Amino acid sequence: MTLVSEVSSDKHEAVDPVLSMRGINKGFGAVQALTDINLDIYPGEVVALVGDNGAGKSTLVKVLAGVHPQDSGDIIFRDKKVSIPSPTASRALGIATVFQDLALCDNLDVVSNLFLGREIGTFALNEVEMESRSWELLRQLSAKIPSVRIAVASLSGGQRQTVAIARSLIGDPSIVILDEPTAALGVAQTAEVLNLIERLRERGLGVLLISHNLADVQAVADRAVVLRLGRNNGEFRIADVSYEEIIAAITGATDNVVTRREAAVRAHNEEKNK
Amino acid sequence: MTQTPPAPAAAPATPSDLQDERLVRPANLRESVAASFKRVRTGDLGSLPVVIGLVVICVIFQILNSNFLGAENISDTLVDTAGIGFISVGIVLVLLLGQIDLSVGSMSGFSAAIFGVLLTKNHWPEWVIIIVCIVVGAVVGLIYGALFVRFGVPSFVITLAGLLALLGAQLATLGPLGSINIPFTTFIVNFSLTQFLPTWLNYVLVVVAGLGYAGTALARANGRRRAGLSAPAVSGILVKAIILVVALGLIVAYVSTYAGGGIGDSFVALILLVVIMQYVLTRTRFGREVFAVGGNVEAARRAGIRVNRIYVTVFILCAVLAALGGLLNLGHLASASTSSGTGDVNLDAIAGAVIGGTSLFGGRGSAWSALLGILVITAISQGLNLLSLDSSVRFMITGGVLLLAVIVDSLSRRSRASHGQA
Numbered sequence: 207m208t209l210v211s212e213v214s215s216d217k218h219e220a221v222d223p224v225l226s227m228r229g230i231n232k233g234f235g236a237v238q239a240l241t242d243i244n245l246d247i248y249p250g251e252v253v254a255l256v257g258d259n260g261a262g263k264s265t266l267v268k269v270l271a272g273v274h275p276q277d278s279g280d281i282i283f284r285d286k287k288v289s290i291p292s293p294t295a296s297r298a299l300g301i302a303t304v305f306q307d308l309a310l311c312d313n314l315d316v317v318s319n320l321f322l323g324r325e326i327g328t329f330a331l332n333e334v335e336m337e338s339r340s341w342e343l344l345r346q347l348s349a350k351i352p353s354v355r356i357a358v359a360s361l362s363g364g365q366r367q368t369v370a371i372a373r374s375l376i377g378d379p380s381i382v383i384l385d386e387p388t389a390a391l392g393v394a395q396t397a398e399v400l401n402l403i404e405r406l407r408e409r410g411l412g413v414l415l416i417s418h419n420l421a422d423v424q425a426v427a428d429r430a431v432v433l434r435l436g437r438n439n440g441e442f443r444i445a446d447v448s449y450e451e452i453i454a455a456i457t458g459a460t461d462n463v464v465t466r467r468e469a470a471v472r473a474h475n476e477e478k479n480k
Numbered sequence: 481m482t483q484t485p486p487a488p489a490a491a492p493a494t495p496s497d498l499q500d501e502r503l504v505r506p507a508n509l510r511e512s513v514a515a516s517f518k519r520v521r522t523g524d525l526g527s528l529p530v531v532i533g534l535v536v537i538c539v540i541f542q543i544l545n546s547n548f549l550g551a552e553n554i555s556d557t558l559v560d561t562a563g564i565g566f567i568s569v570g571i572v573l574v575l576l577l578g579q580i581d582l583s584v585g586s587m588s589g590f591s592a593a594i595f596g597v598l599l600t601k602n603h604w605p606e607w608v609i610i611i612v613c614i615v616v617g618a619v620v621g622l623i624y625g626a627l628f629v630r631f632g633v634p635s636f637v638i639t640l641a642g643l644l645a646l647l648g649a650q651l652a653t654l655g656p657l658g659s660i661n662i663p664f665t666t667f668i669v670n671f672s673l674t675q676f677l678p679t680w681l682n683y684v685l686v687v688v689a690g691l692g693y694a695g696t697a698l699a700r701a702n703g704r705r706r707a708g709l710s711a712p713a714v715s716g717i718l719v720k721a722i723i724l725v726v727a728l729g730l731i732v733a734y735v736s737t738y739a740g741g742g743i744g745d746s747f748v749a750l751i752l753l754v755v756i757m758q759y760v761l762t763r764t765r766f767g768r769e770v771f772a773v774g775g776n777v778e779a780a781r782r783a784g785i786r787v788n789r790i791y792v793t794v795f796i797l798c799a800v801l802a803a804l805g806g807l808l809n810l811g812h813l814a815s816a817s818t819s820s821g822t823g824d825v826n827l828d829a830i831a832g833a834v835i836g837g838t839s840l841f842g843g844r845g846s847a848w849s850a851l852l853g854i855l856v857i858t859a860i861s862q863g864l865n866l867l868s869l870d871s872s873v874r875f876m877i878t879g880g881v882l883l884l885a886v887i888v889d890s891l892s893r894r895s896r897a898s899h900g901q902a
Contacts, residue, residue, distance in 0.1 A: 293782065294784065297784075305782075307778075309776065309778060309779035309782045309783075310776065310779055311771070311772045311775035311776045311779050311780065311843070312775055312776065312843075313771060313774070313775035313776075313843035313844055314768075314771060314772060314775055318768060318771075318772070322768075322772055322779070322780070322783040322785070323780075323783030323784035323785050324783075324784075325765050325768060327765070329764060329765075330763050330764060331763055331764060331765060331768065333763075334700075334703045334704050334706075334707045334709065335707070337497065337704075337707075337709055338496070338707045338708070338709065341496050341497060350500075351500075352500040353497065353500065354497065355497070359896075
C-alpha cells in the first residue's frame, strides 16, 4: 500500500527546490534497486530519507554522491539538468556527503582534517589562516571542540561527527547529505549532532538526513520521504504525522508486530480509562 | 534563511583558540613539567626514547673505552652517518605511508657500482655520473610505485624482489673485477671522507641556524598573534634560540679540537637534507598529503588527494635518496665493490628510522628521527669497533636495538590508543 503524501505545498510555493530527482532508476544485475524515485530538496529544509534495510536509501545517496550514476531519470540542480558521474562532479555541484564511516585521518589534527585536500597556501601551508577559519566555522556551528590542534583520534564520537560535518561545509555546499550521523552515538552526542543539523538548516542549506532512528527524524526533520523496496512509499510533513504512520509506510503493512502492539496498548489504555 | 554571523570577536584577552574552559593550560613551570610527564606516560614519546638511548650508549661506551667521546671519534662518527642517513631519510618517507622499501641497500650498492665503472672505465665526468645515478634511482622508484599502484602488490614483496634484482644488477655492472678503487682526488671522496668545514664556517652556520630558528619562530608567533590566536612568548623563543646556538657552538668547538677533522661536509649535507625534508613534511601540502595517506588512505582519497601520485613520488624519492646515500658510502670507503650496500646497510637504515621514532604503522614520524636513529646506530657500531669486537657481536647488538625500538613503538601505539590519542 502507498500512503499518499500529505505534504502541503504552501511552504514551498515561493522557493524552488535546490535539487530534484525525477524518475530515478538504478539496477544492479537482476536487482532493481531504485524504481521511479522522485525526491525534492529545498533550501533551509531537513529532509529525512527513511526506509528499511534494502529499501534503496544508500543507493539513492550514492547516486547523489556520484558513486553510482543512475541508469535513467533526471537530476535537476537549480533548474538545470545535470549528470553526476563522479564524486568530484558531485562536490563541484555543491553536494557534500558525510559518509557513515566519516573518513577522517586519525593521526592529523582537526585543522588538517577540515582542510584536507583544500589546504590554503600555494607552496607553504597558511596554518594561521586555516586555524582562524576553523575556529570561525566551528563557532558558527556551536561545536564543542576544545582545541583544533589535537589529533582527531582523541575526540569523542560526537566531536568526530562534528568535524566530519564541518569539513563538508568548507567547500560552501548548498546540499549536505548525512548518512546515519547518529548511529553509534550516545544520548548527549546525538543531541549535539541534531543541534548541528539545526544549524545547517539555519544557514539555508538543504539537508538530506538518512536515519534509522525515527526519534531523530521527528526531532529535526521537516519532511520524511519513505522508500520501500526501491520505490517511493509516502512523503510526510513531520509536524502532522504520527510515528505509527511512518512505520506503516516503511514496513508497507498496517498489520505487524509494532502496530499490533501499539493497538493493543491503546486498547488497553482505553479500557482502563473507561 | 540567513547565515548566522560569526560570533563577535571575544575580548582580546583570551586568544580565540584558548577559549574553551575544558582546556587545561599549565600556569607555571611546575605544571608544564608535569604536563610533559603526562604526555610521555600516555604514549606521546616523541624523540625522548632515542635521546635517552643515545645518552646511555655514550655513557656505557665512554666507561668501556675513554676514547669514545674523544673529538676524533665523534668527528669520525659524524662523517660515518652521512651515507646511511640519506638512505634513512628516504625510509622515513615510505614508512610515513605505512609502506617499506627493503631494497635501499641494494639500490645504494648498485648506484656505487655504476659510479665506479663509469668513472674508472668510461672516464665520465663526476657530475654526469651523479646525475645518471639519480636518474637510475628515480626509474627504480618509478617501477616500484607503478607496480604498487597498478597491481596492488604489497611493497614488502615488490622491494624484496627489487633487493635481489638490484643486487644482481650491481654484480653484473662490476663484472669480474668485483672491486673498484676510487681515487682520492675525486670530488665524492673528498666530500664524504677527507673534507671538513673550516672552523669559522662552522660557527657561521651555527649562528645562521640560531637566527633562522628565531626568525621563523618569531614570524610565525607574530602572524598567530595578529590573527588572534595563541602564540609562544617572544622571550621563550629567544631563550630556545640561545640554548640552540650555545649547544651547537659547544659541540662544534669540541669536535674542532681534533686537528685532522671536525664537522665533515657530508654530515652538513645530511643536516641540510633533514631540515629541508622536515620543512616539506610539516609545512607543505605534499607533506600534509603524505601524512594523510599514511593515516587513512580511503579518507585521503575521498578528500580528493591523488593518492597514487603520492605513493609513486615517495617511492621515487626513497630510491633516489638511497642512490645518493650509496654514493656517499662509496666516497667514504673510496671503493665500489660487490659488498657495497650489502650486509647491514638495509637494516641499519630501516632500524635508524624506527629507532628515531617513525612508526612502522604509517602516519607518524619526522625527518629528524632518521638523523637521531642513525646517530644511535652509528654510535653503537663505532663503539663496538673501538672495543674491537667481532662483527658477529655487532650484528646481534644492532638486531637487539632494532627489536627494542619496535617494541617501544608498539607499546606507545597501544598506550596512545588506550589514552584516546592518535
